[in-house]
Amino acid sequence: MSILSLKDVSYTYKSRYQTVQAVKNASYSFQQGKVYAIVGKSGSGKTTVLSLLAGLDLPSDGQVVYNGTPTGKMDRDKYRREDVAVIYQAYNLFPLLTALENVMYPLELKGVKAKEARAKAAEMIESVGLTEEVFKRYPAMLSGGEQQRIAIARALAAQPKVILADEPTGNLDTENGANIVNILKSLAHEKNCCVIIVTHDLAIAEQADVVLRMQDGEMATA
Amino acid sequence: MYGNAISQHEQTLDELHASIEVTGYIISLDGNTQGLDIEEQTIKGLEESGFVREGIYTRKIWGMVGPWQELAGTQLSNKIYNSPRLIGANSITPFALPPEIMDGYDESLFASAEKVCLVSEDSLGLYGLAIGDELQYTAVSDWRNVRHSSVSLKIVGTYESPFRPAAIYCPLDVVTALYRELDLPVLTDSASFILQNTQELNQFRDLLKNLNFVNQQAGSGSNYKQLSFIISDRLLKNATASVQSYIDFTTALYPVIYLLCAGIGFVVSYLLIRIRKPEFAIMRSLGTSKVLTFLIFFSEQGVLCLLGAALGIFLTLATAQHISAQQFVTVIGYVVFYLVGASIAILAMNRVNVMQILTAKE
Numbered sequence: 001m002s003i004l005s006l007k008d009v010s011y012t013y014k015s016r017y018q019t020v021q022a023v024k025n026a027s028y029s030f031q032q033g034k035v036y037a038i039v040g041k042s043g044s045g046k047t048t049v050l051s052l053l054a055g056l057d058l059p060s061d062g063q064v065v066y067n068g069t070p071t072g073k074m075d076r077d078k079y080r081r082e083d084v085a086v087i088y089q090a091y092n093l094f095p096l097l098t099a100l101e102n103v104m105y106p107l108e109l110k111g112v113k114a115k116e117a118r119a120k121a122a123e124m125i126e127s128v129g130l131t132e133e134v135f136k137r138y139p140a141m142l143s144g145g146e147q148q149r150i151a152i153a154r155a156l157a158a159q160p161k162v163i164l165a166d167e168p169t170g171n172l173d174t175e176n177g178a179n180i181v182n183i184l185k186s187l188a189h190e191k192n193c194c195v196i197i198v199t200h201d202l203a204i205a206e207q208a209d210v211v212l213r214m215q216d217g218e219m220a221t222a
Numbered sequence: 223m224y225g226n227a228i229s230q231h232e233q234t235l236d237e238l239h240a241s242i243e244v245t246g247y248i249i250s251l252d253g254n255t256q257g258l259d260i261e262e263q264t265i266k267g268l269e270e271s272g273f274v275r276e277g278i279y280t281r282k283i284w285g286m287v288g289p290w291q292e293l294a295g296t297q298l299s300n301k302i303y304n305s306p307r308l309i310g311a312n313s314i315t316p317f318a319l320p321p322e323i324m325d326g327y328d329e330s331l332f333a334s335a336e337k338v339c340l341v342s343e344d345s346l347g348l349y350g351l352a353i354g355d356e357l358q359y360t361a362v363s364d365w366r367n368v369r370h371s372s373v374s375l376k377i378v379g380t381y382e383s384p385f386r387p388a389a390i391y392c393p394l395d396v397v398t399a400l401y402r403e404l405d406l407p408v409l410t411d412s413a414s415f416i417l418q419n420t421q422e423l424n425q426f427r428d429l430l431k432n433l434n435f436v437n438q439q440a441g442s443g444s445n446y447k448q449l450s451f452i453i454s455d456r457l458l459k460n461a462t463a464s465v466q467s468y469i470d471f472t473t474a475l476y477p478v479i480y481l482l483c484a485g486i487g488f489v490v491s492y493l494l495i496r497i498r499k500p501e502f503a504i505m506r507s508l509g510t511s512k513v514l515t516f517l518i519f520f521s522e523q524g525v526l527c528l529l530g531a532a533l534g535i536f537l538t539l540a541t542a543q544h545i546s547a548q549q550f551v552t553v554i555g556y557v558v559f560y561l562v563g564a565s566i567a568i569l570a571m572n573r574v575n576v577m578q579i580l581t582a583k584e
């Protein structure tokens with residue numbers, strides 16, 4: 001059963017000087033327990049699709065539906081707090097919070113008490129292969145691989161059903177990149193998450209269960 | 223610094239006003255400072271104005287030395303004309319030369335209601351009196367419907383006078399009591415004042431108009447009974463002119479400085495928020511609502527701003543020992559515009575494309 005789907009989704013950017021249709025009539029249903037890779041060249045509309053799936057934006061036409069409810073008709077802040085998490089190439093951690101505090105943030109946002117959030121965040125950090133040593137370090141004191149693992153731990157903290165990853169290995173070396181992909185795969189296959197990875201790296205795409213190709217805003221199964 | 227410069231000059235101005243004595247006196251339109259017949263109500267109005275620190279008055283009454291003598295009209299008028307007048311004063315100021323006062327008394331005797339007097343040396347000889355003797359003085363109301371009242375005064379001092387007959391001086395209250403006994407309107411012969419609140423002399427001038435004082439240059443159109451009030455403030459004006467013009471200039475600049483502070487507050491807060499766009503985007507992507515994001519950023523900026531303002535006030539107090547209302551208003555303006563700038567920046571950030579910020583590739 002699909003957890004998240006695109007139904008004839010189109011998205012048009014309008015600026016003062018031009019109008020660009022970034023996504024054209026995209027339709028697809030994503031299921032739990034699978035890893036999806038969306039591949040395509042720069043400007044093909046991959047990131048726009050991710051933004052729509054994350055509820056950070058609404059389609060110009062069509063619907064993005066999560067568990068039967070269009071994102072346009074739900075509390076999208078709550079959706080991002082509880083149901084979907086996004087991992088970015090640039091990690092996007094809070095620079096002034098420690099690793100542990102970064103992972104605690106989504107938990108505290110959900111109303112989890114500080115003591116419980118701290119324990120849960122520690123557990124999440126350890127689950128991505130990091131030790132207690134990094135808890136009190138600020139992002140700038142961590143390597144790229146460690147920062148991305150913290151970003152994944154933060155994404156997992158709220159126990160989302162959908163994990164969206166935008167070029168998650170883009171800033172990492174081969175070894176660290178492979179580790180991150182393995183973590184994402186295990187989240188889908190062992191934790192029954194729906195993992196959608198946007199990438200232009202075909203090596204990563206090959207490890208996905210399903211590969212979707214974006215070209216000039218149109219989406220197709222590869 | 224700007225606020226401190228103004229308040230320091232204001233302090234200097236206050237000190238000048240406090241240290242330079244400004245006097246005023248009542249004068250007739252023909253230039254006399256005595257024999258003015260100033261009504262009791264006018265004196266009361268001046269004393270209650272808040273501008274008079276001290277009033278120096280004299281009040282005279284006609285009469286004769288010794289007991290009442292039943293004399294015919296012309297004889298009586300001649301007798302009174304050739305007798306010394308009794309002048310009540312509340313200060314020793316009317317004397318050109320300091321009088322000689324017997325032991326046990328001093329200049330403060332004029333402020334009392336004690337029945338004592340100072341007599342000219344000539345009069346002592348004329349009436350065969352000496353210091354320490356009692357002098358009986360009989361005051362009369364007027365020439366036609368004569369009423370009279372006597373008072374016994376102890377001679378406690380003498381003074382030199384070129385006039386004959388020279389006046390007998392006693393405390394003001396003694397003469398006032400004789401006026402009351404003779405049922406006469408209490409008129410003051412001369413009045414001079416030490417003024418206070420000299421920063422507000424223009425208000426005092428307005429008040430003088432309400433008390434029916436006229437400009438001495440008013441000219442022939444004025445009633446001869448009308449009085450003028452002269453304020454001797456030239457020394458004060460000379461001393462305060464440069465300080466006052468500095469204050470006027472800096473005060474005129476105040477709106478510009480105020481707008482500059484407000485503008486700095488606005489721009490600083492706006493830029494401080496804008497450079498935190500990535501943090502804002504992360505918060506939004508993690509599901510923080512726009513309202514909560516606003517509150518978090520706003521309260522953070524509010525605390526920073528208030529701490530900065532408190533530090534500024536503390537430093538001002540530490541260096542200048544006080545903070546003026548103007549400085550306080552400037553601080554408030556800075557805080558308000560800082561928070562307005564922060565609000566606008568946060569609201570503007572709420573409209574940005576979160577994904578665009580977060581997916582900016584390194």
